[in-house]
Amino acid sequence: MDLTPTILDLARKLTSPALIVDLGEVRRRYEAVRRALPGVAVYYAVKANPHPAVAGTLRELGCGFEVSSVAELELALAAGAGGPGIISGNPVKTPDFVSRAHAAGVRGFALDSPAEVAKLAKGASGTEVYARVTVDNSGSEWPLSRKYGVGPVEAVELLANARDAGLTPAGVTFHVGSQCVRAESWLDALGVCREVFERASGRGLDLTALNLGGGLPVRHTRPIPDLDAVGSAVMAYLREQFRPDLRVSVEPGRALVGEAAILVTTVIGVAERASERWVYVDAGVFNALMEATGGIRYEIVAERPGARAPCVLAGPSCDSVDVISSDALLPDVRVGDRLYVLNAGAYTLSYASSFNGFGPPEVVLLP
Amino acid sequence: MDLTPTILDLARKLTSPALIVDLGEVRRRYEAVRRALPGVAVYYAVKANPHPAVAGTLRELGCGFEVSSVAELELALAAGAGGPGIISGNPVKTPDFVSRAHAAGVRGFALDSPAEVAKLAKGASGTEVYARVTVDNSGSEWPLSRKYGVGPVEAVELLANARDAGLTPAGVTFHVGSQCVRAESWLDALGVCREVFERASGRGLDLTALNLGGGLPVRHTRPIPDLDAVGSAVMAYLREQFRPDLRVSVEPGRALVGEAAILVTTVIGVAERASERWVYVDAGVFNALMEATGGIRYEIVAERPGARAPCVLAGPSCDSVDVISSDALLPDVRVGDRLYVLNAGAYTLSYASSFNGFGPPEVVLLP
Known part of the structure; x- marks a missing residue:
């Protein structure tokens, strides 16, 4: 969003501080992500900007929502999203949120610990789960890795345990770190996911879904990789290394509103x-x-x-x-x-x- | 505030997360500060905990308020404080706050730059001002020093400019840093203040007031100095090194509510x-x-x-x-x-x- 004379003119009249949000630009960014990742389901990580108008604008375009808490769930529901249009990428959720999200029809929860398997089995029986794997966050300006994630061996173990506990092991999720400026990070991460898929197959687990997380960067003062270039490289890797009917999703936050x-x-x-x-x-x-x-x-x-x-x-x-x-x-x-x-x-x-x-x-x- | 069986019993029934605030303990902490610093005017730094009940409780005891913004000013006024019971220790204030505080009768503003002298001269003509001096913050667990403050020479220059601009140079203020665990920090700071008083006197400025800022620590996991010991040392220094009719104030936040x-x-x-x-x-x-x-x-x-x-x-x-x-x-x-x-x-x-x-x-x- 450029500081045009029109914006400047508007800005001068506002009480300071103010945040001028251009919903048209939100729409354009959503379309840009869709173009860069064709066929990939987009879930807006509402934590990036929880303003109801942003959520409503994205909902009108058919965008889904990624939520982590009761308040974020309520925001997505208020924007008109149904349960199947909502996922939760937070690997450690409150029990209250799990049961409310499950009741609202949310399908798709991340997990990365035995305690979370037990929590989801109790509060969201049968739901699809994704193992959150640790990937390299060195390209990120706001790294997220240490707090969440497991290696491929443990990921498969958790998915097998999830199956045994009555959940549906869907696939893998990761996060390259917020504001990731290293395009190769996504490919490196997909390599980790591929290992999980192979190991899971050896354990009789048929994984069908992959979540690309977030991390797509926005322009500030440092150079960032081109969204289309990241998208093409990711799509090519997915075509070559994963099953053709793979269900792929992505959880951009910053990239849609930044x-x-x-x-x-x-x-x-x-x-x-x-x-x-x-x-x-x-x-x-x-x-x-x-x-x-x-x-x-x-x-x-x-x-x-x-x-x-x-x-x-x-x-x-x-x-x-x-x-x-x-x-x-x-x-x-x-x-x-x-x-x-x-x-x-x-x-x-x-x-x-x-x-x-x-x-x-x-x-x-x-x- | 101890985790007594009664508190534990109450806590168990609460929806989590919850903050149990004991207003009786706020009263006891206020009385403890009054005892440790006899004759010193106490202004609660409302930023430490802006809950209206805390402000109301302190007001009932005669406590004043230190505020930095329009919202904090309104909180203090709503608690029943009059303008003379309110001071502002923020050396860089919004012009809007300055005029509203002045209109409400607030007397006593910190400053540490020529721009602030100009701002206060315009929005709070005649008001008492305090020069904020830089002091050692090495004893603090949350140091504040780099962002604010000037040395003694510049402090006197600012106070002289303030006088020339129609303000009333009252004295000096400082901050040893929040959660300061080094008792000597206050005495070192008073040494800096004393230098300002002497230099000011040489410039024909009759300084009458000293603000001790905040920084009094509360118990966490590390040892802290005894409040009474800090108080006695400060009071002794003031008696020995400053005029007997010095008006002294203090702005505890953490120490009253932590x-x-x-x-x-x-x-x-x-x-x-x-x-x-x-x-x-x-x-x-x-x-x-x-x-x-x-x-x-x-x-x-x-x-x-x-x-x-x-x-x-x-x-x-x-x-x-x-x-x-x-x-x-x-x-x-x-x-x-x-x-x-x-x-x-x-x-x-x-x-x-x-x-x-x-x-x-x-x-x-x-x-």
């Missing part, structure tokens, strides 16, 4: 400290830009013209953790100047709290 | 991963325990008996950042077991978001 919003924020202070320039704005890590603490580097544009120079960009709260960037490049901005954080549609609203009384940005929707 | 609550959480998953035991609970860093990411180590008690062994304790969200501790000590807990996070009253509700659909703990108040 580029569909611009965050409008305002300079509330400037200071020189120990030969560093500090710029303080009204949208910080706690009310909008949490991912900055994990290494996501946003492109930030000032309305004021002039040569850009390094500065520390900090949020409004009294907390020293509330620093967006230690080396932002901004002109000589003043209190009251507007700044625009581009491609800020993912993981901004979702992580936002009202710490120190600074609330999340107000959402402004463009149709 | 020990006044217990977080009730429930095990939702267990797993063995690469020879590590992982325990997953329904209160994680995004909906309750954000400070765990910054190094605060909570004391966590399981209801289940048995020998305790190391584990990684993780929150419910799909995010790998959502890890509370890499080396918690817990017995062989199972899904459904209750865990109790002690002294969890500060910076739990305030940082909480509903990321991934996992909302903040429900608050249960004990009178």
Whole structure:
């Protein structure tokens, strides 16, 4: 989503901070993912941006939803999704969520531990399950691997146990890490999945489904691989190495919404400290830009013209953790100047709290 | 606040996660701070726990409030505080907050930059201002220093500029860092303040007030200095080194509420991963325990008996950042077991978001 004169004109009139979400761009990103991964079922990971209008827009296009909690399930159902249009990729779920999702008709749950097999067998008997395998997360700017996942041997063991417990072992799921900028990561991960399929077959398990997880990146300040190139390579690998009737799904979050919003924020202070320039704005890590603490580097544009120079960009709260960037490049901005954080549609609203009384940005929707 | 049989009995009946807040303990902590720092005006830093009942309880005892934003100002006013019972320690404020606070009668704003002098001169003409000086934060478990503060020379320059701009230079403020466990940090900081007072006097500025900031620690898993010992040392230093009619204030947040609550959480998953035991609970860093990411180590008690062994304790969200501790000590807990996070009253509700659909703990108040 570009900072066009029209957007700029709108942004100037808004109370700061605000998040301008372009639902048209959400639609375009969905179509782009569909084109890049033909025949693959798309489930939007609602955690990326749980705004109901985003969910509703995607639902109208036939998109499914990936949910991890009762609140996310209710969001997907409210958007009009039926149970079969919803999956859960969280390998460790609350028992309450499992039974509610099962009752709503959700089919397809990830798991990666014997305790989860037992939980699903009890609360979602007969449901399809996917073993979450550990894959290389080194290409990701927000790696996820250590917390979840098992190796191929254990994955097959879990799927066999799941079968014995009355569940339906469907296949494998993985996550290359959020904002993954290494295209080869998907192929490496598919290699791990292929090993699981082969081992499962040796155990008499007929796996039919593969979930590609999320991780498709959006543009910030570093180069990212082309979506179509990732898609072609994945599709070619699937054709060559897996059964032709494989059911394939994907759970993009960031890729559907990241580029569909611009965050409008305002300079509330400037200071020189120990030969560093500090710029303080009204949208910080706690009310909008949490991912900055994990290494996501946003492109930030000032309305004021002039040569850009390094500065520390900090949020409004009294907390020293509330620093967006230690080396932002901004002109000589003043209190009251507007700044625009581009491609800020993912993981901004979702992580936002009202710490120190600074609330999340107000959402402004463009149709 | 101890996990007594009565509390345990109550906790068992609650929906998890829940935060049991003992308002009686808030009162006792307030009285303890008053005793440790006799004659010092206490302003509760509401960001530590913005629950209205906490603010109301402290107000009844005559406590003032330290606020940084419009929402915090409104909270303090709703609790019954008048403007003179409110100060603002945030050195970089939004212009909107400044004018609203000034209109509400708030007297006393921190500053540490020429831009803030200009902002306060415009929006809060005549008000008392405090220069925020940089002090050693090495004793703190959540250091704050780099983002704010100036040295003594610049502090005096700012106070002189403030006077010239129609403001009232009152004195100096500092922050030793949140959860400061080094008692000497306050005395070192007072040494910096004393230098500002002396230099200011040389510039014809008659400083009358000193704000001790916050940072008073609460009990977690590491030793902390005794509140009374810190208080006596501070009071002795003030008597010896400052004018006898000095107006002294303090802005405790954590110290008033940290020990006044217990977080009730429930095990939702267990797993063995690469020879590590992982325990997953329904209160994680995004909906309750954000400070765990910054190094605060909570004391966590399981209801289940048995020998305790190391584990990684993780929150419910799909995010790998959502890890509370890499080396918690817990017995062989199972899904459904209750865990109790002690002294969890500060910076739990305030940082909480509903990321991934996992909302903040429900608050249960004990009178």
